[in-house]
Amino acid sequence: MDLVVNVIQLVLGAAALPALIRVGRGPTLVDRIVALDLILLLLAGGIAAEGARRGSELFVPVIVVVTLVAFVGTVVVARFVEWRDT
Amino acid sequence: MTEIAGAIGIVLMVAGTVLSALAAWGVLDFPSPLSRMHAATKSASLGLGLIAFGAGLAAASPALAGIGALVAVFLFMTAPVSGHMLGRAAYLAGQAGQLLHDDLAGVAPDPGSSATAAEKKVSLRRPAVLVVVWVILWRDLAVGTVLGGLAIALFVESVLRVTRPSPRLSITGLVAFYVRYLGMIVVSNVRVAWEVITPRNDRIREAVVAVPLATKSESVALLVANAVSFTPGSLTVDMTSDPFVLYVHVLHFSTTDEVRHAVAELEGLATRAIPERAPA
Numbered sequence: 001m002d003l004v005v006n007v008i009q010l011v012l013g014a015a016a017l018p019a020l021i022r023v024g025r026g027p028t029l030v031d032r033i034v035a036l037d038l039i040l041l042l043l044a045g046g047i048a049a050e051g052a053r054r055g056s057e058l059f060v061p062v063i064v065v066v067t068l069v070a071f072v073g074t075v076v077v078a079r080f081v082e083w084r085d086t
Numbered sequence: 087m088t089e090i091a092g093a094i095g096i097v098l099m100v101a102g103t104v105l106s107a108l109a110a111w112g113v114l115d116f117p118s119p120l121s122r123m124h125a126a127t128k129s130a131s132l133g134l135g136l137i138a139f140g141a142g143l144a145a146a147s148p149a150l151a152g153i154g155a156l157v158a159v160f161l162f163m164t165a166p167v168s169g170h171m172l173g174r175a176a177y178l179a180g181q182a183g184q185l186l187h188d189d190l191a192g193v194a195p196d197p198g199s200s201a202t203a204a205e206k207k208v209s210l211r212r213p214a215v216l217v218v219v220w221v222i223l224w225r226d227l228a229v230g231t232v233l234g235g236l237a238i239a240l241f242v243e244s245v246l247r248v249t250r251p252s253p254r255l256s257i258t259g260l261v262a263f264y265v266r267y268l269g270m271i272v273v274s275n276v277r278v279a280w281e282v283i284t285p286r287n288d289r290i291r292e293a294v295v296a297v298p299l300a301t302k303s304e305s306v307a308l309l310v311a312n313a314v315s316f317t318p319g320s321l322t323v324d325m326t327s328d329p330f331v332l333y334v335h336v337l338h339f340s341t342t343d344e345v346r347h348a349v350a351e352l353e354g355l356a357t358r359a360i361p362e363r364a365p366a
Contacts, residue, residue, distance in 0.1 A: 019110045049141060055145040
């Protein structure tokens, strides 16, 4: 169990790297926010895996909050992109 | 029994991790902003749902598994919304990339509609659902928790503008819809994952296709639009009402008819899940 969780968290952490490169590269704001949204989801996945390792439910609100922030952030930026030029 | 559940949980977690990692690679690898969205949010949402649910099973914690399922449901509702908004914004900003076929060009953006005063109707079912979610999140069935949830749910119900009468739901229709839909999700996730793994993206042929819907029901149109958006490879970019027309961005375009067929099948299932109200 410990090993599996370690591997999962390692893979999720490594997966944040290509997304991070995309955040830097852009070229559009939409690309960046998609990549950032993805990084938050990866983070939430890592936290959920940690919950499995410790058999603890303490991480549950954290997961809910992180996904909520990802959603609200994405929607706000989408609105911003849409209205910026009009 | 718990060992079997634990093993299943670990398998789900690993599957979710693989899906998330592929999504991240797709975000780097795919050629245009809209195609990157196909890879990213949807696969990663499903991945996170699998990890959270699997974590609950692996930890033999019903509460964690329940929250995992709740998170998955929540993502199923939010991912299409943010995907739709971002896709629409990207398209309107002229960042859609190379399209082989574009039905949306020249169509004026639909301002949308909101409920008129006559349509507003207080429902008791919506607050009830909110209270249930609230209690699950607190994992506590104390009187105070329920009362607190009830107060917030009633406040939301009285303030929110989303106050149209709730549609009638057919349980068997919904089950049939989601079983068939789950199959489609798996197939399209594998398809996009394969696109990510193979080094050349030569099968990506992007297009925006207009898909007229037969239904008059807003709920059915919404369910179909969301379902289309949550499937990797297709994304609802825009929608006009009266009559409902979906503008679907697809990753693997061959013919417009193929896209319309797929959406029509979903619409048929959705219509059975949310049957039309008999005119009062």
